[in-house]
Amino acid sequence: MPDQPQLSVVVPTYNRAPLLRKTLASLADQRNPPPFEVIVADDGSADDSEQVAEEFSDRLAIRYRYQEDQGYRVAKARNMGAAIARAPILVFLDSGTLAGPDLLAGHLRGQAEHRPGPRSPARGAAVIGYTYGYRPYDHTPGLAEAFTLLSPRQVYQRYLSDPLFRDSRHEELDKIDFSLAGLRMPWLFFWTLNVSVHADDYTAVSGFDERFQSWGGEDLELGYRLHRHGVPFACDIRPWAMEIPHERDHEASIASNKNNALRILMAHADPAVEFFWALLTRDYIMFPAEDAYRDLVDWEERVADLDVQPEVDHGTADLPPGARVAVFGSGASVPGRGLRGALVDFDDKLLTRASVDCRFITRHGIGLRTPWPDNAFDRVVITSRLSRLWPQWGEVIRAEALRIGANVRCAPALDWEAGEARTR
Numbered sequence: 001m002p003d004q005p006q007l008s009v010v011v012p013t014y015n016r017a018p019l020l021r022k023t024l025a026s027l028a029d030q031r032n033p034p035p036f037e038v039i040v041a042d043d044g045s046a047d048d049s050e051q052v053a054e055e056f057s058d059r060l061a062i063r064y065r066y067q068e069d070q071g072y073r074v075a076k077a078r079n080m081g082a083a084i085a086r087a088p089i090l091v092f093l094d095s096g097t098l099a100g101p102d103l104l105a106g107h108l109r110g111q112a113e114h115r116p117g118p119r120s121p122a123r124g125a126a127v128i129g130y131t132y133g134y135r136p137y138d139h140t141p142g143l144a145e146a147f148t149l150l151s152p153r154q155v156y157q158r159y160l161s162d163p164l165f166r167d168s169r170h171e172e173l174d175k176i177d178f179s180l181a182g183l184r185m186p187w188l189f190f191w192t193l194n195v196s197v198h199a200d201d202y203t204a205v206s207g208f209d210e211r212f213q214s215w216g217g218e219d220l221e222l223g224y225r226l227h228r229h230g231v232p233f234a235c236d237i238r239p240w241a242m243e244i245p246h247e248r249d250h251e252a253s254i255a256s257n258k259n260n261a262l263r264i265l266m267a268h269a270d271p272a273v274e275f276f277w278a279l280l281t282r283d284y285i286m287f288p289a290e291d292a293y294r295d296l297v298d299w300e301e302r303v304a305d306l307d308v309q310p311e312v313d314h315g316t317a318d319l320p321p322g323a324r325v326a327v328f329g330s331g332a333s334v335p336g337r338g339l340r341g342a343l344v345d346f347d348d349k350l351l352t353r354a355s356v357d358c359r360f361i362t363r364h365g366i367g368l369r370t371p372w373p374d375n376a377f378d379r380v381v382i383t384s385r386l387s388r389l390w391p392q393w394g395e396v397i398r399a400e401a402l403r404i405g406a407n408v409r410c411a412p413a414l415d416w417e418a419g420e421a422r423t424r
Contacts, residue, residue, distance in 0.1 A: 005061065007036040007104055007196070008085030011093050012077040014043040014069075019096035019244060021052045026152060026241075027093075028059040031101040034108050036091075037061040041081030044069025075208035075218045078192070082199070082207060089124065090202055094193040096244045098152050103129065106239030107196040113234075120230035124198025126187075126223065128180070129239035131167050131194045132156070136248055140164045144245040156242060172287045178235050184297070185272050185290045186233035190223025194241045201231050209267070215253050217260030220276075224268060254284060266371050271296055271346045274368040278396055292392075296366075299388040300347050308383040308411070309333040315381035315409035323378045326404060328367035328397060329385030329411075334360060341377055344370065345385065367397045372404045380405030384413035 009027060013020045020040065027038055038060050040053045044067060053064040065080050067073065082090055091107050093099065100106075107127055114125035133140055141164065146155050159165040167173075169189055180186040205225040212218035227233065258281045265277040275289035275296075312333045316325055321338030330343035332350040340359040344367050345351050351362045363370065366389065367382070380401040389397070394414065401408045 004035065005037040005087040006034040006108060007089045007091050008082075008087035008199070009036060009038045009091045009093060009104070010041055010078055010081035010085065011038065011095060012041045012043060012074050012081065013045060013049050013095040014072075014074070014077075015045045015047050015049070016095040016246075017045070017047045017049045017052045019246065020049055021055070022147075022152075022244065023093060023095055023097055023099070024052065024056045024060065024062070026098040026100075027104075028056060029101060030099065030104050033104040036104050037063070037086060039081040039085060040064045041077040042066040043073050043077040072214050073210070075212045076210040079207045079210060082202060085199060088199050089196055090199050091196045092192040092194070093241065094243075096246055097131065097193050098242045098244065100156075100240040100242070101153075103194075103239040103241055106236060110234055110236040110239060111196060111198070114232050114236075116230060116232050120232075121204070122198070122226075122229055122231040123200040124231070125196075126190060126201075126226050126231050126233045127196045127239065128189050128191070128233065128235045129194035129196075129241055130235070130237040131191075132159070132165050132240060132242045133167075133245065134191075134193060134243040135164070135166075135168045135245075136253070137250060138164075138168070139245045147244050152242060173235055178237065180233040180235055183233070183290060184293050185227075185276070187220055187223030187227045188276065188286055188289065189235060190219055190226070190233070192219040192222075193243065194239065195219075196239070197226065197231070201226060201229060205229050212260055212263065214256040214260065216257030217264055221260075221264045221267070224264070224273070258284075262369070265369055269364045271364065271366050274366050278368045278393070282396075296346055296389070303331075303385055303388075304347065304350075306331065306385060307333070308385055311383045311411050312381055315383075315411075316379065319379060324376065326370075326372070326377045326380045326401075327383065328380065328401060329383035330354060331383070331385055333383075335381075342370075342372065366393070367400055368393060369400055370404060374403055375406055377405045378407075380408045382408065382410045382414060384411040387411075387413045390414050 110127035111124050116122040208218050261277045261280045265273050272293045275292040276286050279289050280286045316335045325335050325339045325341040328344045330345045332353040334354050334357045343354050343360050343362045344365050348364045355362045
């Protein structure tokens with residue numbers, strides 16, 4: 001064991017002994033690495049994963065930890081590994097992810113170059129390494145077979161110029177010149193097959209949420225909390241890796257990912273997360289959420305002084321005292337006359353002003369998806385504060401209003417039938 005490792009590499013695994021062996025071999029083949037240790041976090045394997053880890057005890061400072069198989073618990077497995085890590089920097093790789101020869105040195109350089117500012121509570125960065133061949137729904141033709149016939153170095157050299165060998169995030173990263181600085185949602189790129197974070201930041205946000213017990217989303221959710229904590233995000237191609245294609249149940253994975261996207265939304269009241277959820281569940285894409293959220297922030301500034309109290313009053317005028325009302329796009333407006341319910345708005349400052357009225361709970365959001373059950377309210381009122389969103393999102397907002405409300409009243413500025421902004 002190194003006296004003080006600079007990096008702790010956590011590799012979760014489950015019944016992937018052959019892939020685990022290749023991942024560990026790639027770590028043993030690092031070129032002039034900084035002092036590091038490897039922790040294999042086993043999520044209940046019934047194969048010879050423990051023996052595979054032991055094979056590398058003469059080449060790696062390696063430890064193996066096992067948890068009983070109680071279903072898919074990779075979040076808990078990663079936390080189990082991180083809990084015994086001795087280094088200040090945590091690197092997460094997946095079984096079947098082959099580290100490039102300079103991956104560990106690259107992550108350490110990336111951490112040094114992307115440190116948070118002096119006013120941030122964060123200690124380090126979220127460095128996202130590039131992963132060739134990671135195309136879970138569009139495999140690189142012949143790549144799986146090539147890994148059985150060639151060395152990792154030979155595979156890399158043969159496929160490097162092939163566009164289908166690129167990381168599946170490549171097109172989106174290329175649009176922003178591979179710079180995540182300034183993005184409002186950099187966590188969309190935080191996929192833990194090849195990332196590093198400072199251990200103190202990981203602890204500060206309580207690590208992975210162990211309530212995720214199916215595939216997908218637990219890494220994005222952690223990335224979201226790291227971002228909220230002030231951790232800067234960076235994409236760095238120097239700590240590159242390669243992913244060995246392996247069998248997946250694509251339909252089950254997509255369904256699980258969509259379910260977990262809803263879990264993220266229910267845990268975090270945030271318009272940005274609503275856009276992420278709506279896009280992922282509708283079209284199974286998520287990166288356009290960045291542009292949608294930027295547009296909303298611009299709109300928020302433009303309607304900061306828009307008073308929708310007359311719309312709210314008109315939309316609730318016929319309701320008896322005690323009726324339950326939800327207002328989408330409430331701003332600081334609150335229904336009167338003894339009504340109660342919920343206020344939803346994308347401007348959290350205005351919501352804070354409205355929250356002094358204890359008859360109404362508040363939720364920072366848009367109304368694309370809310371946490372309330374079907375028919376929770378006697379009426380939902382949708383105001384003109386949502387007019388900028390209506391052309392693209394009116395159908396989704398309308399469906400959600402109809403789900404939670406017995407009836408819906410829509411502002412005159414919105415065309416209820418067409419789901420489009422009415423021009424005047």
